[in-house]
Amino acid sequence: MKIGIVCFPTYGGSGVVATELGLELARRGHEIHFISYARPARLASFVENVFFHEVEVNAYPLFKYPSYELSLTSKILEVIEYEELDIIHGHYAIPHAVTGYLAKHVALKNGRKVAIVTTLHGTDITLVGLDPSFLPLVKFSIEESDGVTAVSKFLSQKTLLNYHIDKEIETIYNFVDTERFQPFDCEKYRKCFARECEKVLIHVSNFRAVKRVQDTIRILERVKKELPVKLVLVGDGPERSDCERLARELGLQKDVSFLGKQDGLPELLNASNLFLMPSQSESFGLAALEAMACGIPVVSSSVGGLPELNVHNQTGYIAEFGDIDQMAKYTLELLTNEKKYTVFSKNCRERVLKNFETSLIIPQYLAYYEKALAAAQA
Ligand code: GMT
Numbered sequence: 287m288k289i290g291i292v293c294f295p296t297y298g299g300s301g302v303v304a305t306e307l308g309l310e311l312a313r314r315g316h317e318i319h320f321i322s323y324a325r326p327a328r329l330a331s332f333v334e335n336v337f338f339h340e341v342e343v344n345a346y347p348l349f350k351y352p353s354y355e356l357s358l359t360s361k362i363l364e365v366i367e368y369e370e371l372d373i374i375h376g377h378y379a380i381p382h383a384v385t386g387y388l389a390k391h392v393a394l395k396n397g398r399k400v401a402i403v404t405t406l407h408g409t410d411i412t413l414v415g416l417d418p419s420f421l422p423l424v425k426f427s428i429e430e431s432d433g434v435t436a437v438s439k440f441l442s443q444k445t446l447l448n449y450h451i452d453k454e455i456e457t458i459y460n461f462v463d464t465e466r467f468q469p470f471d472c473e474k475y476r477k478c479f480a481r482e483c484e485k486v487l488i489h490v491s492n493f494r495a496v497k498r499v500q501d502t503i504r505i506l507e508r509v510k511k512e513l514p515v516k517l518v519l520v521g522d523g524p525e526r527s528d529c530e531r532l533a534r535e536l537g538l539q540k541d542v543s544f545l546g547k548q549d550g551l552p553e554l555l556n557a558s559n560l561f562l563m564p565s566q567s568e569s570f571g572l573a574a575l576e577a578m579a580c581g582i583p584v585v586s587s588s589v590g591g592l593p594e595l596n597v598h599n600q601t602g603y604i605a606e607f608g609d610i611d612q613m614a615k616y617t618l619e620l621l622t623n624e625k626k627y628t629v630f631s632k633n634c635r636e637r638v639l640k641n642f643e644t645s646l647i648i649p650q651y652l653a654y655y656e657k658a659l660a661a662a663q664a
Contacts, residue, residue: 287655288317290365292358292386293377295324297521297547298492299572300407303437303460304377305329310648312336319365323354330549339365355381362389366400373655375403376431379410380420383427401662403655404431406455408569409496411436411445412590425449433658435651438591441569456654459594460572461647464639467552467579469631475550475557479543484514485621488558488582490551490573493523498587500525501564501610503532503542505585508614510541513621517542520554555580559627560617566607568592575642578602578634583627585616595642601634 289311293304305328308318312335320326320338329338341361343352362374362385374389376382386402393400404427409415415424428434428451435458436442442455480486487506491497499519506517519529519542526544533542548554555561561577563586570591574584584596587607598604603616620627 287311287373288319288369288371289655290319290321290362290369290371290374291377292321292362292374292382293326295322295326296492297327299460299570300378300405300410301326302328302572303405303407304375306461306463306644307375307648307651308336309333310644311651314648317369319369319371321358321361321365323358327547327549337369355385358382359385359388359392362386363392366393366398367396370398371400372659373401373403375405375655377405378407379404379424379428380414383431384423387427387430399662401432401655401658402430403433403435403658404428405458406434406436406441406445406569408437408441408590409567411441411448412567412569413496416448421449425451429453432661433654435654437570438594440591440594456650458647458650458654459642460570460575461642461644462572462575462579462638464579464643467555467576469581469635470552470556472553472556475553479518479557480516481514484516485560486516486518486558487560487562487617488518488520488555488577489562490520490554490576491523491563492521493525493529495525496565496567497523497525498564498566498607499529500532501608501613502562503529503536503538504610505562505564505614505617506538506541507536508611509617509621510538512618515541515621518545518554518558519543520545520548520551522546551576552580555582558582559621560585561602562613562617563587563592563596564607564610564613565589565592571595575638579638579642581631581635583620583630583634585613585620587613597633597637601630601637 291308294301305326312318383404489502568590584602588604605612
């Protein structure tokens with residue numbers, strides 16, 4: 287198949303899933319055309335069958351707000367036509383479902399049929415899309431897609447309910463390369479953050495308010511009263527400065543390492559003991575999945591799709607979002623009980639291998655593409 291993948295190029299989960307999906311499809315012989323405003327973060331080196339098309343936004347004196355959406359639509363159209371694409375797979379509904387719809391219909395006028403698949407990732411549905419000004423357009427573009435997938439059962443149901451959509455939405459979970467993300471010794475990295483006697487907590491996100499990164503620092507404060515421990519924060523975003531300020535205010539600046547955006551995630555995860563995900567909204571939790579693949583147990587909130595990933599009392603613990611005391615208690619419980627920790631760590635890896643391994647999920651996307659192609663032809 288010839289597939290156009292439209293995504294955000296950033297370190298966020300939707301871009302990561304889109305890129306890893308495209309790369310894996312290319313390895314299986316499909317021709318993949320990534321379309322975005324910059325090279326996706328995980329598209330690091332040349333891979334056979336993979337092409338990248340950069341969207342350039344035109345400035346014009348009349349345009350106070352130059353339109354990325356129109357430039358993107360034009361680029362999608364161009365790639366459909368010249369590369370003879372079968373499918374456009376948009377990741378994150380806004381604006382990709384709408385631009386896909388528009389490109390499809392212009393292409394149709396030119397005699398070319400293409401199927402539009404939309405994957406819903408999270409805040410496109412739970413936050414941004416719910417804005418009354420966006421809602422009708424998001425609903426319309428979901429209904430008009432030839433196929434729609436969501437990354438958790440929670441998100442599928444939320445979409446049907448909140449947008450009053452009468453259409454099947456297929457749940458296809460996030461996945462992880464379990465060879466790249468696997469348990470291995472990473473003492474070399476660990477030594478950079480902690481002394482021999484200290485445990486390491488880790489959190490990875492794009493530091494938006496919904497991630498509640500401040501809670502990880504407050505959890506550290508509580509755990510530190512009982513146990514020598516450090517916190518590693520990976521990623522960057524709007525809340526980072528506030529988090530740095532909080533760490534200073536609590537006198538924890540020497541205990542928290544703010545690493546910013548990093549590529550060596552398997553190493554950083556393996557240098558840690560426990561992953562914290564205290565989110566206020568989380569449709570699945572890709573970063574926690576990558577940690578679990580490395581055998582790192584997770585203490586998370588109970589929101590959204592997190593319970594579909596993190597099984598309470600097996601792969602980690604879940605608590606109400608905002609319940610920092612409970613999360614700190616769970617963290618302490620795991621880090622002070624070696625026997626339990628070993629069992630949980632093993633459970634994490636097993637759960638990932640059984641449910642979220644790349645080779646299990648890719649065939650689900652391929653089967654779904656066939657369905658969407660048939661729907662587009664009908
Ligand atoms: O929806 C978002 O916030 C954007 C997206 C991203 O680009 O970071 O994250 C979402 O997609 C991931 C991949 O499918 C999911 O694992 C994350 O749970 C989800 N984030 C939220 O729901 C907050």
